[in-house]
Amino acid sequence: MPTTVLATKLFPPARRSGLVGRPRLTARLDSTLEPGHRLALVSAPAGFGKTTLVAEWAAGHERVGWLSLDDGDNALPRFLAHLWAALPGIRVAPPAADVPTTAALTALVNDYAAQADLQSVLVLDDYHVIEALDVHEAVAFLLDHLPDQLHLVVATRADPPFPLARLRGRGQLTEIRVDDLRFAGAEAGAFLNDVMGLRLTENDVRALEGRTEGWVAGLQLAALSLRGVSDISGFLQAFTGSHRFVIDYLAAEVLARQRPEIRDFLLRTAVLERLTGPLCDAVSGTADSARILDELDRGNVFLVALDADRTWYRYHHLFRDVLRARLLAERPEELPALHRAAGEWYAAERMAPDAVRHALAAGDQERAAFLIEEALPEVRRTRQDSLLLSWIRSLPESVARRRPVLCIARAWSSMMAGELDHMARWLDDAEAALTAGPAVDGAWADTEDLRTAPALVLVYRAALAQARGEVAATVRCAERALELAGADDHFIRGAAGGFVALATWAAGDVEEALTTFATAVRSLRAAGNLTDVHDSTVVMGDLWMAAGRPSQARKTFEQALAAATRNGEPYPRVTADLHVGLAELDRELNDLAGAEAHLETSRILAEHGSITENRHRRHVAMAQVQVARGDCAAALALLDGAEDLYRRGSYPELKPIAALRARVYLAAGDLVAAGAWATGISDTVSYLHEYEQLTLARLLIHRGDDVLGLLDRLRGDASRRAGSRLEIDVLRALALHQRGERSDALAALRQALAAAPEPDRYVRLFLDEGAPMLALLQDAAPDEPLVRRLLKAPTALPDPLTERELEVLRLLDTELTGPEIARRLYVSLNTLRTHTKRIFAKLGATNRSGAVRRARERGLL
Numbered sequence: 001m002p003t004t005v006l007a008t009k010l011f012p013p014a015r016r017s018g019l020v021g022r023p024r025l026t027a028r029l030d031s032t033l034e035p036g037h038r039l040a041l042v043s044a045p046a047g048f049g050k051t052t053l054v055a056e057w058a059a060g061h062e063r064v065g066w067l068s069l070d071d072g073d074n075a076l077p078r079f080l081a082h083l084w085a086a087l088p089g090i091r092v093a094p095p096a097a098d099v100p101t102t103a104a105l106t107a108l109v110n111d112y113a114a115q116a117d118l119q120s121v122l123v124l125d126d127y128h129v130i131e132a133l134d135v136h137e138a139v140a141f142l143l144d145h146l147p148d149q150l151h152l153v154v155a156t157r158a159d160p161p162f163p164l165a166r167l168r169g170r171g172q173l174t175e176i177r178v179d180d181l182r183f184a185g186a187e188a189g190a191f192l193n194d195v196m197g198l199r200l201t202e203n204d205v206r207a208l209e210g211r212t213e214g215w216v217a218g219l220q221l222a223a224l225s226l227r228g229v230s231d232i233s234g235f236l237q238a239f240t241g242s243h244r245f246v247i248d249y250l251a252a253e254v255l256a257r258q259r260p261e262i263r264d265f266l267l268r269t270a271v272l273e274r275l276t277g278p279l280c281d282a283v284s285g286t287a288d289s290a291r292i293l294d295e296l297d298r299g300n301v302f303l304v305a306l307d308a309d310r311t312w313y314r315y316h317h318l319f320r321d322v323l324r325a326r327l328l329a330e331r332p333e334e335l336p337a338l339h340r341a342a343g344e345w346y347a348a349e350r351m352a353p354d355a356v357r358h359a360l361a362a363g364d365q366e367r368a369a370f371l372i373e374e375a376l377p378e379v380r381r382t383r384q385d386s387l388l389l390s391w392i393r394s395l396p397e398s399v400a401r402r403r404p405v406l407c408i409a410r411a412w413s414s415m416m417a418g419e420l421d422h423m424a425r426w427l428d429d430a431e432a433a434l435t436a437g438p439a440v441d442g443a444w445a446d447t448e449d450l451r452t453a454p455a456l457v458l459v460y461r462a463a464l465a466q467a468r469g470e471v472a473a474t475v476r477c478a479e480r481a482l483e484l485a486g487a488d489d490h491f492i493r494g495a496a497g498g499f500v501a502l503a504t505w506a507a508g509d510v511e512e513a514l515t516t517f518a519t520a521v522r523s524l525r526a527a528g529n530l531t532d533v534h535d536s537t538v539v540m541g542d543l544w545m546a547a548g549r550p551s552q553a554r555k556t557f558e559q560a561l562a563a564a565t566r567n568g569e570p571y572p573r574v575t576a577d578l579h580v581g582l583a584e585l586d587r588e589l590n591d592l593a594g595a596e597a598h599l600e601t602s603r604i605l606a607e608h609g610s611i612t613e614n615r616h617r618r619h620v621a622m623a624q625v626q627v628a629r630g631d632c633a634a635a636l637a638l639l640d641g642a643e644d645l646y647r648r649g650s651y652p653e654l655k656p657i658a659a660l661r662a663r664v665y666l667a668a669g670d671l672v673a674a675g676a677w678a679t680g681i682s683d684t685v686s687y688l689h690e691y692e693q694l695t696l697a698r699l700l701i702h703r704g705d706d707v708l709g710l711l712d713r714l715r716g717d718a719s720r721r722a723g724s725r726l727e728i729d730v731l732r733a734l735a736l737h738q739r740g741e742r743s744d745a746l747a748a749l750r751q752a753l754a755a756a757p758e759p760d761r762y763v764r765l766f767l768d769e770g771a772p773m774l775a776l777l778q779d780a781a782p783d784e785p786l787v788r789r790l791l792k793a794p795t796a797l798p799d800p801l802t803e804r805e806l807e808v809l810r811l812l813d814t815e816l817t818g819p820e821i822a823r824r825l826y827v828s829l830n831t832l833r834t835h836t837k838r839i840f841a842k843l844g845a846t847n848r849s850g851a852v853r854r855a856r857e858r859g860l861l
Helices: 023-033 050-058 076-086 101-113 133-144 164-169 186-195 202-212 216-226 232-238 243-256 260-271 277-284 289-298 317-330 332-348 352-361 365-381 385-394 404-416 420-436 453-467 471-484 490-506 510-527 530-546 550-568 575-588 592-605 617-628 632-645 657-667 671-678 687-703 708-717 722-738 742-755 771-780 785-792 803-812 818-825 829-843 848-857
Strands: 039-043 064-068 120-125 150-156 173-176 303-305 312-315
Touching: 023 039, 023 050, 023 150, 023 173, 039 050, 050 064, 050 120, 050 150, 064 076, 076 101, 076 133, 076 385, 101 133, 101 592, 164 173, 186 202, 186 216, 202 216, 202 232, 216 232, 260 277, 260 289, 260 317, 260 332, 277 289, 277 332, 289 303, 312 317, 317 332, 332 352, 332 365, 352 365, 352 385, 365 385, 365 404, 385 404, 404 420, 404 453, 420 453, 453 471, 453 490, 471 490, 490 510, 490 530, 490 687, 510 530, 530 550, 530 575, 530 722, 550 575, 575 592, 575 617, 592 617, 617 632, 617 657, 632 657, 657 671, 657 687, 671 687, 687 708, 687 722, 708 722, 722 742, 722 771, 742 771, 771 785, 803 818, 803 829, 803 848, 818 829, 829 848
Parallel strands: 039 150, 039 173, 064 120, 120 150
Antiparallel strands: 303 312
């Protein structure tokens, strides 16, 4: 189901004759157009004339775009589609479904910035209906980056979560609030007598103004009730109380004065968000709804026109609320039938979100489930994930469990949330439903998803096994899915083939995984799943890294970025992850500034555009850059953030965060913390445990323990992974050097450099091992370009130790206790602690022994 743009949302309410002019407020809205101004906020409770004021102001200006928001705009793709349609003069195409929001909005901002001589305004009306965080973030991003040519007006019942204080402090915000909007004095008199056609005295106007406190809706309701009333003074004396009581009292009066058929029409159509003749006919059971709507419009009975042709309307929000309350109180038994009729009309018009909403409101969960099944393929293809998730969660589990397609969708949502046990249960339910067949009262929608459901269940079982690290089960499920797939079932063949490749990767055969994965990607492209094709480039890059070919990994990432931006095309969601991959490659080359630039770009793009399994990866890459800079404390904090974001998913877990944290402890010289981690690692030699075991090998080398046996076993398992072999051989050279076997260490290092496909693409691998490795390299291959680069790499501290700190450091490298050192230096113990904290921070250490070790590596001791 494509995101259909409703034209009725793009028009301000039609102008009425005889409106009360409010020049003091429209003049304030004019400030919106001043250079550097960003936001005009019109914020007040319902019924204070916000929309009318903004619409009247907008009518006097050119290039004003209007967007009336509703609950459906909490789905980000729908919001963006309507935003693009509302913007005046925009030249860039609307964003595709897989485009990160920030990338799309960046293109929007750049387009307006290039139109230097054209001032434009965008009005977002009824913004209070927005609750979705991603929509708030999108508008906030736009607000932060508005060019001088584009200005924003927001009308809302509640202040949005924007940085209003900052805008206010910078003079970039105009605010119109309740006290500004109240009708007072001449305005109230003009409204009651000129617009509403009453003949009230000045005292009557003042009394009614006082009763309503200038509340426009209250004045309008009162005026409708006063028509035909002879005892105006008695009415005004009875007209007291809060707004809530005013609404109840006056609504009863207004409804009581309507003809029975009009009152019946008002109550029946109160279930609708928008009104048009055919829809109202379907719901009200009449055949002349268009005429009734026109009559209500001309009678000024709280109807708002949504288009210039006056074919679509809505009720004033307060009036609709009162109508709904009255309907619920008087005719609750009619509600299901009214919603059902509305839902069927929307279904016939292929407007799935409204059809599903009314089916659910009718309590017809089976019908809602059927409609969701029909819409699912297109919703998923267009990446309307938030809409899909809201539908899935709106259905009772008892309904979903009888429908295999919905069970599979629930399994997918469980995987996205990292709830693997729930995922398994939903897949079991999908298979049980397929075996049992549809219930008598719950037919299944005949869709492609239903036809391929048996194979798709197996694809998701492969994903589940992959997430659990069960390599054999992953292959078994994926191959069974391939057996069920037809020749033209390209998505099933691509997804299943992809999991075979991922399992092959997890098993350690990187070369075979590269071939298999490339075949799977071709099937995904044939299926038209371009988002999945883009996502695959991250896996391909990682595979090339594991194969010891960083240059090919870089080429893969860069080509994917070029394809994403060619001819001004929008960024796919994978772009953020491509920048993380490039940052990792830059860090390995010791280009820390380049890595940080890629990571900052990724941070901006990743707000709405990162693969679920990769959302933690930027934090990991940032942590590794901080280690390279010597700030281990910052690295540990970043890994804590990575742990919060991590979700087990389709990709093999090759670098567990706990092992990453242990490496930071080693870099900081904290062998105690690293040793505590090492007690729980597996003894099994496999690619899935290789990163942990290489981390353990580093710990054993630091401790002076024998590690050659472990390294030999690891090397035997890495026969088809050149990247792994290089790292293992580097550690083996260090271990031999530690044992005093220097000639063997040099020989091992020379052999490692000669065997690696691209040894010159590795820098941090050697630098991170510190001074002993640099000394070995200098003796092993002094003329190698890599060695010359390594020896020129900056090893000085970014923040050098002072003379006093060096003095403290030399005393830390003794058997003296803290109090003894303080006495030797003639300082207090607190002062000594201050010095040691600074030393630890500068050296990237967390304790005394670690600081001494790092200082020796840097030649400071």
